[in-house]
Amino acid sequence: xxxxxxxxxxxxxxxxxxxxxxxxxxxxxxxxxxxxxxxxxxxxxxxxxxxxxxxxxxxxxxxxxxxxxxxxxxxxxxxxxxxxxxxxxxxxxxxxx
Amino acid sequence: xxxxxxxxxxxxxxxxxxxxxxxxxxxxxxxxxxxxxxxxxxxxxxxxxxxxxxxxxxxxxxxxxxxxxxxxxxxxxxxxxxxxxxxxxxxxxxxxxxxxxxxxxxxxxxxxxxxxxxxxxxxxxxxxxxxxxxxxxxxxxxxxxxxxxxxxxxxxxxxxxxxxxxxxxxxxxxxxxxxxxxxxxxxxxxxxxxxxxxxxxxxx
Numbered sequence: 437x438x439x440x441x442x443x444x445x446x447x448x449x450x451x452x453x454x455x456x457x458x459x460x461x462x463x464x465x466x467x468x469x470x471x472x473x474x475x476x477x478x479x480x481x482x483x484x485x486x487x488x489x490x491x492x493x494x495x496x497x498x499x500x501x502x503x504x505x506x507x508x509x510x511x512x513x514x515x516x517x518x519x520x521x522x523x524x525x526x527x528x529x530x531x532x533x
Numbered sequence: 534x535x536x537x538x539x540x541x542x543x544x545x546x547x548x549x550x551x552x553x554x555x556x557x558x559x560x561x562x563x564x565x566x567x568x569x570x571x572x573x574x575x576x577x578x579x580x581x582x583x584x585x586x587x588x589x590x591x592x593x594x595x596x597x598x599x600x601x602x603x604x605x606x607x608x609x610x611x612x613x614x615x616x617x618x619x620x621x622x623x624x625x626x627x628x629x630x631x632x633x634x635x636x637x638x639x640x641x642x643x644x645x646x647x648x649x650x651x652x653x654x655x656x657x658x659x660x661x662x663x664x665x666x667x668x669x670x671x672x673x674x675x676x677x678x679x680x681x682x683x684x685x686x687x688x689x690x691x692x693x694x695x696x697x698x699x700x701x702x703x704x705x706x707x708x709x710x711x712x713x714x715x716x717x718x719x720x721x722x723x724x725x726x727x728x729x730x731x732x733x734x735x736x737x
Contacts (some may be wrong), residue, residue: 505625510584513620514577520616521573528566 536636536684538629545687550634556611556641563608571728572609575602579617583627587709594706600673601714603644604651604666605721605728610644611637635684643676651718655729662729663719670714674707675700 541549564572582596603610615637621627628636647669655662682696721728 503626505584509624510581513580513624516620517576517580517616518573521569521576525566525569528569532566 535628536632536639536681538631541632541635541684541688545684546631546635548634549632549638549684553615553634553637553641556645557615557637560608560611560615564612568606568609572606572613575606575610576613576617578602579614580620583621583625587705594703594709596710596713597640597674597677597706598670598710598714599640599644599677600647600651600670600710601666601717603646603648603673604669604714604718606644607648607652608645610648611641614641614644639677639680639684642680643673646676647673651729659719659722659726662722663715666718666722667711667715669718671707671711673714674703674710678703 579598579602582598584595586595599610599614602613606613618628618633618636618640622630622633622636650672651665651669654668655665678699679696681699682690682692685695686692718729
């Protein structure tokens with residue numbers, strides 16, 4: 437006790453007193469603050485739900501897009517048709533000889 | 534207008550396969566080798582036509598063109614439509630592989646009927662050919678809807694009810710199909726009339 441000067445002890449006490457009001461509300465929040473937190477959480481929840489719905493819609497649209505035949509399939513089909521008819525023409529021509 | 538897998542009873546699906554195969558063989562025997570390029574082009578057109586979506590009111594409809602195929606190909610139309618449907622089924626998952634026979638009958642029989650109708654009534658003047666071609670296009674879709682109703686009747690549906698729904702749902706398709714077929718036939722009648730004469734009428 438005698439080793440610390442008086443000014444330092446008073447300063448430490450003042451520091452403790454100053455820090456007290458800062459940590460006190462966090463340990464036991466009053467009624468109004470908890471309501472604010474609940475409303476904040478509700479707002480966040482509704483926003484997240486909206487985002488999720490949007491993403492689900494986008495996934496559905498993407499799936500519909502994937503179901504539609506692409507350019508590759510169309511040209512593959514045309515190629516098959518022309519190729520098969522070419523084979524048929526080849527066979528028909530050979531038979532005629 | 535495609536029948537999916539598992540809609541028809543197995544016996545009907547197998548029967549449709551048999552009938553389609555017989556008709557395809559008949560169709561192939563009636564085809565002439567000099568007609569093959571035309572067959573190829575019309576098959577490709579039929580294959581792609583179902584991807585042409587025309588916006589109509591709130592929905593969009595797509596062409597089927599069995600009438601036009603029949604008018605241009607005559608008896609070969611069945612072969613063409615069978616091949617087109619097979620590839621649509623394999624590549625686009627339109628209809629199912631087990632229902633392919635039924636689908637071929639549904640589009641192929643109207644095509645044959647339209648081919649006969651067009652050749653019987655087309656006359657000579659391009660305008661008349663165009664009008665008859667348009668009628669054949671409309672007839673093709675109407676007949677396809679009726680065959681669809683007939684096939685679904687074997688699955689226990691009520692013929693009149695299904696026919697009414699199928700026809701009502703396809704009213705825009707019928708109109709657009711008639712327009713497209715009419716314009717195409719009219720154009721061909723003026724530009725390349727020999728395309729509209731099937732080989733069996735030319736004695737080839």
